[in-house]
Amino acid sequence: MNNVKSLNKWANSHTYLPVDLLRMALGVFLFMKGVYFVSNVQYLVDLLSPIDKFDKFGGGMFLVHYIAPAHMIGGILIFFGLLTRWxxxxxxxxxxxxxxxxxMGHMHQQNLLLAVVTLGICIFFAIYGSGKNSADYYFKMEK
Structure with a gap:
């Protein structure tokens, strides 16, 4: 717990507007990706087709119903900076x-690049936190 508090103190003292805009852009990107997956379920099923070879218990349908809502809800939370790390x-x-x-399957270079960049940004914000211009900071200061 002390590590999270020390990370929050460091992040709040080193907060810059471009970093907050990057967090907000990440939230919008994830939300739009979730909306795209909801509107094009077959595309998501096609992306997950390499897993079907190893799927014996119907986990593919679980993934289809987990990925889109996780992106949509997570994107909204990340955009507002509410429970960002979670x-x-x-x-x-x-x-x-x-x-x-x-x-595992057919290499989609654009999807791979987007996933790697998004993963890198997510790891950064998992360490950095939501920053000073966020709902987390606002609610913390309300106390």
Whole structure:
């Protein structure tokens, strides 16, 4: 717990507007990706097709119903800076699997690049936190 408090103190003393805009852009990107997956479920099923070879218990349908809502809800939370670290922790398995799936099936270079960049930004914000211009900071200062 002390590590999180020390990270928050460091992040709040080193907060810059471009970093907050990057966090907000990440939230919008994840939300739009979730909306895209909801509107094009077959595309998501096609992306997850390499897993079907190893899927014996119907986990593919679970993934389809986990990925889109996790992106949408996580994107909203990340945009507002509310429970940012928790929202990003929910995104990490999705992004890691997105990278792995590109090596298991047909290589989509654009999807691989997006997943790697998004994973890097998510890892940064998992360490950095939501920053000073966020709902987390606002609610913390309300006390």
């Amino acid at each position: 929202a990003i922790i929910a995104q990490l398995p999705i992004l890691i699997c997105a990278i792995i799936i590109n090596f």
